[in-house]
Amino acid sequence: MAEVAEFAAEPEASCDDLRSILSRVGEKWAPQVMGELDAAPRRFNELLRLVAPITPRMLTVTLRGLESDGLITRTVHPTVPPQVEYGLTRAGRKLFGILRTVASWTDENLPAVHSARAAYRAANG
Amino acid sequence: MAEVAEFAAEPEASCDDLRSILSRVGEKWAPQVMGELDAAPRRFNELLRLVAPITPRMLTVTLRGLESDGLITRTVHPTVPPQVEYGLTRAGRKLFGILRTVASWTDENLPAVHSARAAYRAANG
DNA sequence: CGGTATCCTAACGGATACTG
DNA sequence: CAGTATCCGTTAGGATACCG
Numbered sequence: 001m002a003e004v005a006e007f008a009a010e011p012e013a014s015c016d017d018l019r020s021i022l023s024r025v026g027e028k029w030a031p032q033v034m035g036e037l038d039a040a041p042r043r044f045n046e047l048l049r050l051v052a053p054i055t056p057r058m059l060t061v062t063l064r065g066l067e068s069d070g071l072i073t074r075t076v077h078p079t080v081p082p083q084v085e086y087g088l089t090r091a092g093r094k095l096f097g098i099l100r101t102v103a104s105w106t107d108e109n110l111p112a113v114h115s116a117r118a119a120y121r122a123a124n125g
Numbered sequence: 126m127a128e129v130a131e132f133a134a135e136p137e138a139s140c141d142d143l144r145s146i147l148s149r150v151g152e153k154w155a156p157q158v159m160g161e162l163d164a165a166p167r168r169f170n171e172l173l174r175l176v177a178p179i180t181p182r183m184l185t186v187t188l189r190g191l192e193s194d195g196l197i198t199r200t201v202h203p204t205v206p207p208q209v210e211y212g213l214t215r216a217g218r219k220l221f222g223i224l225r226t227v228a229s230w231t232d233e234n235l236p237a238v239h240s241a242r243a244a245y246r247a248a249n250g
Numbered sequence: 251c252g253g254t255a256t257c258c259t260a261a262c263g264g265a266t267a268c269t270g
Numbered sequence: 271c272a273g274t275a276t277c278c279g280t281t282a283g284g285a286t287a288c289c290g
Contacts, residue, residue, distance in 0.1 A: 013232040021231050031147065091234045
């Protein structure tokens with residue numbers, strides 16, 4: 001058993017794996033983009049309008065990030081003009097469900113969060 | 126009803142509020158610090174050891190951020206030498222519970238995430 | 251239509267040294 | 271013990287313009 005890490009594909013999520021997912025969905029536009037894709041598959045310019053005022057560059061960056069983690073799919077239909085559809089994967093849909101519970105937490109604890117921020121600013125800077 | 130926003134303290138979490146929480150817990154050391162505080166109240170140098178190799182500066186930054194959002198408490202006992210205890214608030218404990226479900230998701234979907242990353246790197250850079 | 255390229259700034263995060 | 275101060279490299283994010 002000297003080669004422990006040879007078949008390291010087993011589900012044993014490290015702290016870094018959790019962190020990479022948290023910062024992925026913590027990216028500025030990620031939640032909104034996932035929200036739109038949870039509602040329906042969307043095309044690039046469609047997202048550009050729905051997630052306004054996002055810029056083309058940031059939409060690309062966000063989509064590529066989510067895609068690279070397997071949270072969304074990118075499907076190119078070889079038509080003229082070109083047509084690209086983005087959608088959530090099953091994993092992405094599940095993860096977005098968890099984000100909804102974070103949103104509920106935020107909703108419930110908004111007063112507490114805001115007063116904590118006010119208190120902190122009052123005490124410090 | 127012209128002054129809709131006058132008592133805007135009602136729980137109606139905006140998209141920015143969700144995002145601020147997601148990026149708060151997405152900070153590099155936040156999950157580990159919250160995890161240690163979920164296990165028990167801790168003191169500064171205790172955390173410094175437990176969350177190694179975090180630096181004093183980053184621990185301070187992380188703690189101040191969590192405190193300013195009302196997720197943790199900071200209690201100073203006026204003893205000699207000074208003694209400061211950090212702990213999760215009730216809201217912080219609940220939020221950490223949600224982070225656990227994200228951790229479960231990560232655990233389940235680790236293979237998918239890793240193969241998506243490999244595929245993405247293979248296709249692009 | 252679905253993106254890139256370039257440039258820029260501000261914020262994040264780390265190393266090291268010092269303090270009430 | 272519980273932090274601050276200073277410096278500095280890296281990354282996130284935005285503005286603008288252009289391309290297959």
